[in-house]
Amino acid sequence: MKYYARRIAFYAFTLWAAISLNFLIPRLMPGDPADIMLAKMARSGEVAPGVEKTIRLLLGADTDQSLWDQYVAYWGNILQGDLGVSVTKFPTPVTELIGAALPWSIGLLGIATVISFVIGIAGGAWIGWRRGTWVDNLIPASTLLQSLPYFWVALLLAYLFAVQNPVFPRIGGYDVFTFDGPELSWAFVGSVIHHGFLPALTVVLSSFGAWLLGMRNMMVSTMSEDYITTAEAKGLRKSRILLTYATRNAALPSIAGFGISLAFVVTGAIVMEQVFTYPGLGKLMITAVQGNDYALMQGLFLVITLTVLVATFFMDLVYGFIDPRTRHNG
Structure with missing residues (x-):
């Protein structure tokens, strides 16, 4: 039983580390999905402030939240099976x-x-x-x-x-x-x-x-x-x-x-x-x-x-x- 307990603990830690890195790496990169989507929409005309706010909330780019709050929300979304919305196939869920x-x-x-x-x-x-x-x-x-x-x-x-x-x-x-x-x-x-x-x-x-x-x-x-x-x-x-x-x-x-x-x-x-x-x-x-x-x-x-x-x-x-x-x- 010790063998299986050690393996479960190892994989649980690995899963936590992988999900945490999956959360952090995109946020350390320049730009975000909302900026990309808004830039594409801007080519067709001016984007209203209400639409911009809706896009940012929909794509999870709410800058009013701290990094920790975003991290907690990210875990909550994962547990609910919500991985966000695709930019390339907007507004299809991931x-x-x-x-x-x-x-x-x-x-x-x-x-x-x-x-x-x-x-x-x-x-x-x-x-x-x-x-x-x-x-x-x-x-x-x-x-x-x-x-x-x-x-x-x-x-x-x-x-x-x-x-x-x-x-x-x-x-x-x-x-x-x-x-x-x-x-x-x-x-x-x-x-x-x-x-x-x-x-x-x-x-x-x-x-x-x-x-x-x-x-x-x-x-x-x-x-x-x-x-x-x-x-x-x-x-x-x-x-x-x-x-x-x-x-x-x-x-x-x-x-x-x-x-x-x-x-x-x-x-x-x-x-x-x-x-x-x-x-x-x-x-x-x-x-x-x-x-x-x-x-x-x-x-x-x-x-x-x-x-x-x-x-x-x-x-x-x-x-x-x-x-x-x-x-x-x-």
Whole structure:
């Protein structure tokens, strides 16, 4: 129980620090969202004082409050699920924009990350088991794919399979000419899969090589352990040694790394989403940065932070369950 209590205390402190920094950093930067919005409105004509006051209150730029009062109000808004109003999509609430983009990033990048992890772990275990044979030649090829930049792989796939050979669409998350918006139907699901194939393939090709190489090296190290030699001497089936003894222990470090990778899914492969104009958090982040939309940036950073902390905390619990030594040493 001490292990879990320490982990909870650590993540609670980290969450407080992250939210506090998320509050302070935009306020240390020059300008504020209200000034940006008012400047845009001023291009169309004079802004009435009443409208200016309303905009400042709506965007949380009430200069009459002290920094501490703003900090307390910020915590109160977060606890109520209020992340402010977007400047670039005024007057749409930030929570609505993030809520619309989050399922796309989780659905696409989450599934692609799981697929790349499964391929890497299964392939790495097999290559490590048959080390020294021709299958070791697969490692350099996977490492080459991993070393290629995300945007280059995305552009290459888009050029080959969307431009030269229009097998898959190049932009969007679904067919906007067929569907007015997301809906629960097999036709819509098929359209989403069709549009998401190339972005997902980009993620898989660019990331499975790391899992493959890491798992292969861990398998080679595990195969030299005494308990593997003992299992072989007892005459246990090779399949049992591979799955129960070797793969299970070799996969432990990869499971911890998988938790981190899965946590950062919500950040989106920003460049990949931009290449394919995919409606995820990565594309929304670029929109926020280009429009100096501080409220939207704050909301995105907060969601990313919360997701990373929750995912790593969950993986800590899982890791402590599958490896009891962690609980005693932690």
